[in-house]
Amino acid sequence: MDLDRAMFNPASVFASPGAVCDAQDLSHAQKVExxxxxxxDARELQVAAEENMGEGSEELLDEILAALHQLGAGIDLDNSPPTKQGGF
Known part of the structure; x- marks a missing residue:
């Protein structure tokens, strides 16, 4: 697996967020990252959809959040900006 490619564009390497959780050759920290x-990326697509510039998938975002939850990774408030992209 090309880790750099996975970090840059996860969808180009993994079929689903669950596949990231199942990857045996990644550390826990790499999976979370x-x-x-x-x-x-999914949140950016949702913002674009709200601005009539494309489509965002609520289902994909839900899958990603479920995978993060499965890994025990909650919301990262320390690194979340106050934007529509997930911050508070």
């Missing part, structure tokens, strides 16, 4: 990047 990949899913966080995928979460950011």
């Amino acid at each position: 990949i899913l966080r990047r995928w979460e950011y």
Whole structure:
């Protein structure tokens, strides 16, 4: 697996967020980082959809959040900006 590619574009390497959790050749921290990047991308697509510039998938975001929960990774408040991309 190409870790750099997975970090840059998780969807190009993994069929689903659950596949990230199942990957045997990744550390826990790498899995969380990949899913966080995928979460950011999914949120960006939702913002674009709200602005009529594309489509965002609520189901994909739900899958990503479920995978993060499965890994025990909650919301990262320390690194979340106050934006629609997931911050508070």
